[in-house]
Amino acid sequence: MSPAPIIEDSSEHEADLAEIRQIIADTETAYNTNDADLLTAHFARNATVVNAMGVRMSGWDTLLETNRAALAGFLRDQYVRYELLDVLFVRPDVALAHKGARAADSSGELVDLDHAMVALYVLVKQDGRWWVIARQNTLVPDKTG
Template identity: 35%
Template sequence: MDETTQRVALDDSTARAAAEDVAAALAAQLQRGGEAMDADLYDAWFAADILWGSPYGATVTGYKTLNAIHHRLMNQSTPPTPPPAPASRFEVVSVLAPAPGVVVTHIRRQALAVDGFSEMALYVLIERDGRWWLAAAQNTPIGPATSALPPHPAA
């Protein structure tokens, strides 16, 4: 192995499978909350002291503040301000289990409308007393490919 890098993923197939299950369960929870336009359901895994990075560079600390934002985004009143969150599909892209009780995952939120706003999120989940909590997230808009980096194989 190259001395300048270090692998951080657990070399345990059971831990990897468990991490994949956690990531899939989070994606499913986000999907249910998004489809129902229910901010409380969407945010059900969010820790009280969550750190959140928006796709436009804003940072939010704490469940109460973030949940209030999600309530505004999912508001279905007429006319909604801002517009409600777009219908989307949540897909797990990658998963890493760096330590027991820690999962790091990329989950793509792909808008169902061709011209809809989509984003990739990096989530950090922590297990406490048998329950998984979203401790941190960073969202990045998905736009036309302008990067010199190759696309993800699953894309």
């Protein structure tokens, strides 16, 4: 039995990384300013999201509607700081990105010492830009409990 391969795309990705970093930055800005349109802007029409509670949602219109309700409701006075933890290009047009999330206050000061959530983004490059086709959020257990 041969060992499992390392799957990676060997091409350079500096411009791709910059675009993916911008997607994460836009997501943070959207969350912190309650901008549901910007929060949804980078998702493909047929994207699927699993939120931190395990609820699965599919389709751009559903994501926009959910984001509008959440940002006007229970997330309205919530703030975050996001960090792009890593990106793996499995093909030139497919990337897996992990984002760490920490709660912040309205001035941007961190509330959490460690990441409270990690999100996995599956991104596909189509028509010259990166689109989020899937996102999976996972809460990180509190280390003190």
